[in-house]
Amino acid sequence: MTENAAPTNMGSTITQVPNPEPGTVDMMVNMGPQHPATHGVFRMELRVDGEQIQDLVPHIGYLHRGSEKLCEHELYSQIITLFDRLDYVSNFNNELVIVSAVEKLMDVAPPPRAELIRIIMCEFNRIASHLLFYGTFAIDMGAITPLLYNFRDREKIQALFESVSGARMMHNYFRVGGVKEDVPDDFESRSLALCNELEHGIDETDRLLTGNEIFLERTSGIGVISGEDALDWGLSGSVLRASGVSYDVRVDEPYSRYDELDFGIPVGSAGDCWDRFYIRILEARESVSIIRQAIALMEPGDTMAKIRRIARPPAGEVYAHCENPRGDLGVYIVSEGGERPYRLKIRPPSFCNLQALRDLTVGHYIADAVVILGTLDIVLGEVDR
């Protein structure tokens, strides 16, 4: 930093602006990094006129670990563990992105059974992630009860994950060319039973929140973003679909065996907080249906392709992406033909979605900013990497 560079306060661009009305002045408020409503270590710098937000500057980077640089120094099989730790509430979905990128580069296809196991795990993980969203989102608005119901159901999903991968989180279960090992014998019956319970749980949340008058007051018409603006900002996932843009990687660029499955893509119209919430309810129901179909398709067979234990993809570059619970998670790999990537870049959906926060919040009240941030459903582990 040179001497005559403009003095900055942690990258802040907000300056105190005197209000034209006599006797009042806009106030600067710092929310975070240690604030429960920011869902992690995230800081918002707000300029408020009373309760109304005039300007907002998001500050990220508190969790920056240099994951991408770290990936460039690890074997492909070791990178899977780093991807587990990006978006730490949807680990399977993250693992799928890196393994499918390496498979695309190597031009190998995992056995059909392994593909279905992956789909089932990813969809369960999507439901688990959405359940966490409903709960924390309700807490953002002061309703504590839904979280207890949602965690009860999420716990059952994690118990299933534990029986399959040995870990409740950070599974490290997917491999380049398949999955680590076959699922336990009772997996299918257990999954189907769990599907019924989850369906019940989702309905319960739906009844508890969706039509609630206070909930509607707090969410409808709040934080509206149009479809064009959402595309311009590069938003993805439920946030983009709530604005009326039908874009889901599972349908538009089908990967794995999603093209064999029949499911719908819920699309909103208003692009407000209520749409972003309700779309996630509908998505979770679709996921239950995907799991049932995938289990019906399951046949005994191998779970690992016959490839070398240490993946050594050819030279080239590849971009692979999958539909994460948070949006379109992608990875761009430049390979020189070794067992480590030359360059690895992650497209983090939360990072892109968070960019639009300022546009969404300005003009609303502080309490609404918390709700809007809740509907973006960010995970800071992925924003900062």
Added chain:
Amino acid sequence: MTSQGSSGGGNNPSNSGAKSTSSPVKRREPQVQRAAVALPPEGLVLAERLPERLATHKIEVGAAIDEVVCRVPADHLVDVCRQLKDDPTFGFDYLRLLTVVDYVDPDGEFEVVYHLYSMKHRHKMMVKIRLPERRPSISSVTGIWRGADWYEREMHDLFGVEFEGHPNLVPLVLPEDFDGFPGRKNYPLNDYEEW
């Protein structure tokens, strides 16, 4: 690549007779395979249309696995991007990813890669430009896709690439007082002492 040396066909193990054992063992150059290119139909159409439509911009069209790759001279970047977004035959309204690759060989260059997607035509492509490592500077595309904002700030932090015309190029993921560009290849992974 393999040099056609004195012992012809030396890297074929089947005819390794007395010839190859007499000379000191030469390490065989690893034969790096290239990933096979398989463009989808809409990619083939796009690869045809690009040179027609962007004839004035000295672009080079190639492919990487399933994506069209378009190399653009650095000073034409904004014009090309503007046309890619506004021209209805392309309609690239969605910037998926913006990244920098630090190529050390042969003489230190940065490659800035733009991953584009069109919601209307459902096709995708990469746009690439090369920058010298000494003074890496390129026009910002935030005026075309607002989503480029944080990507450019992050790449400015990690690689020191200047994006001219960016509204607010202040540190995003690194602290204000951080010294150096940790994304670059010459930045060590561990530069701290064990304690």
